[in-house]
Amino acid sequence: MAEFPEGAPCWVDAMFTDVEGAKTFYADVLGWTFGEESSEYGNYTQAYSDGKAVAAVVPPMPGADAPSQWCLYLASSDVAATAEKIGAAGGEVLMGPMRIGSFGAMLLGKEPGGAVFGVWQPGDHKGFEKMGEAGAYAWAEVFSREPDKPDAFLAEVFPYGTQRLEPGDDPAEADMDFKVFTLGGEENPVLGRMRMGDDFPPEVPSYIQVYFAVPDCDEAVAKTRKHGGKVYSGPMDSPFGRFAAVADPQGAAFAVIDLTTTVGEMPQFG
Incomplete structure (x- = not known):
């Protein structure tokens, strides 16, 4: 690669x-x-x-x-x-x-x-040899209570462009503050940023959530539970795939997403 x-x-x-x-x-x-x-x-x-x-x-x-x-x-x-x-x-x-x-x-x-x-x-290690497929990294999002801080910081340190989610008719999007960072043009989003709302416990600090692709989100969630892991949200459908936020038995949080099972129209970014 x-x-x-x-x-x-x-x-x-x-x-x-x-x-x-x-x-x-x-x-x-x-x-x-x-x-x-x-x-x-x-x-x-x-x-x-x-x-x-x-x-x-x-x-x-x-x-x-x-x-x-x-x-x-x-x-x-x-x-x-x-x-x-x-x-x-x-x-x-x-x-x-x-x-x-x-x-x-x-x-x-x-x-x-x-x-x-x-x-x-x-150097010799270039990074991911596989992305966007089952078993590999798919996406990541910065979750922040003060989104202006990572927004300004990331755009200053790296050569990112930015796009903000335009709220649609869905009431769930009305209060959503979500942005994507792009490289080399709007058609290449590489990282998301989500404002943490009141549904996040106050003791949860800002963090970056990594998404791993799986062939079946529900099966991955069931296996997570079987091993003693936690399920924080989902599985839920989205235009990007069916996903869930989970943690392994040692507390490392991540998300699983089935990129092949999509529901709804893609949101608009501007």
Whole structure:
């Protein structure tokens, strides 16, 4: 796969205290297989769908007490320069920039509203080898209580265009504040941003929700429950696919979406 353009989602990974438990869960729910642990890099282990790299799991670093969560990485041609842009735009660099052998270079950052994300400058590891198909990354959205903060920040750090959802006749859309970030024109949306409403518990911070494609949303939800995971919302139909927001047994939240089952007309963006 060709290298990803600046700002494009290019990889996801997550830390798990129980890596073997995570492998069992995602093997069943998403159909993943797993490669060998890379002991040189903290037992970082890649996940595969149909033999193509789609994600990675890793145990926490010694002494770390962070909750399990999925981290979305955005592509950069120069991670050090992106780190400077993050600071200038009011964000925070939490880790890095640092080289990971010949694989590439990375950092972890936080936008001013509090959502954490990664930046990846590719070396040997380019990123996703499969996207938008069952078992692979499909989409991601920044959920924020203060949407003006990620809106301004992301557009300053990365070469994004923006489009806002135009509320239609559906009453459910009347109070919806949803925006998409695009690369290279309106026809190429790469990231969404949703304002968090009162239906989100106050203790839930801003975050980035990663969507993984599945062949059957209801089946993925049933398997999530079977393994002791949580279902926060859905399954529900949309013009983009049938989806649900869930969490694995270790608390890492994500969403599953069946991209082939669509209901309703596509919304208008302006």
